[in-house]
Ligand code: NAD
């Protein structure tokens with residue numbers, strides 16, 4: 001059921017075939033920050049996945065009740081709760097995928113970078129524990145500012161001698177989910193068919209939807225391009241303002257993160273047709289980290305799609321050049337923070 005919900009139609013048909021041909025698999029997933037606004041609905045959505053055998057829920061507080069609640073759902077995975085740093089190692093041992101939405105969210109008037117001072121340390125400590133306890137796991141970083149927290153995670157893993165760039169993912173799926181929704185609405189397309197790649201990073205102008213690469217192909221006026229691009233770039237802020245101090249996107253984020261988890265599990269399970277946009281170490285541009293469509297396989301990122309950055313419209317080409325200085329600075333800030341820790 002989850003596959004039917006998350007996958008575009010063309011991909012879904014293949015998945016259904018694969019599903020029939022392959023035995024049911026069992027993967028262990030750990031969710032760090034599981035009692036939070038994203039953590040709770042995300043835990044529920046992961047509990048619905050038939051590919052998960054064990055779901056480990058970790059937080060610094062309030063996770064027992066979440067785990068007790070979710071564990072009553074009659075889906076296959078076994079739920080276990082872990083509270084506080086002393087229980088983190090046990091939470092992580094033997095895990096295949098670690099999802100990290102731990103950290104503080106924005107309030108109106110803040111940028112994602114304003115969260116750096118608190119969230120950088122949280123991601124550093126959690127990734128350090130991942131390096132010690134499940135160094136081969138796929139790591140999904142949701143905590144903001146993603147443009148910096150992913151480079152922090154990479155540096156920490158390097159310091160521990162276990163960095164595998166193919167397995168470290170910044171979760172930018174929400175940008176794709178939003179782009180698909182807004183484009184389908186604007187162009188009156190069937191939502192299930194629409195796929196818009198979003199590249200760059202995950203903050204403000206670093207979020208670059210490639211409307212010229214929309215599938216099925218659609219034509220946009222200059223006004224539509226400007227309006228849709230700006231809306232997709234500011235969609236996080238749209239939610240922050242609507243919540244008026246009560247946090248940022250949690251439900252759509254949980255939906256997007258669950259899609260990315262499900263894609264990762266399908267890739268681990270041998271599905272050869274898994275493509276997602278993600279913010280990863282990358283050679284596609286002169287920046288060391290960049291979000292783009294990647295093919296995910298059993299060992300993580302298997303391939304980039306260089307043609308995604310070819311044949312861009314003039315608007316996109318300009319926006320790509322314009323985002324580079326900000327993204328570069330965010331990456332360097334993350335790297336400098338992590339290197340100061342040694
Ligand atoms: P929240 O405050 O509701 O929940 C965060 C949870 O993290 C809390 O339960 C808290 O106890 C926990 N936490 C704090 N420190 C921790 C630690 N050291 N170890 C484990 N858990 C810890 O916030 P939220 O709305 O769930 O957002 C979480 C993060 O996700 C924020 O940084 C937010 O900006 C980010 N976010 C990212 C995206 C994206 O697209 N990547 C989208 C939405 C939100």
Ligand code: LMR
Nearest residue numbers: 106112144236237248249
């Ligand atoms: C989002 O895009 O919704 C998240 O990055 C949260 C935020 O602060 O906007």
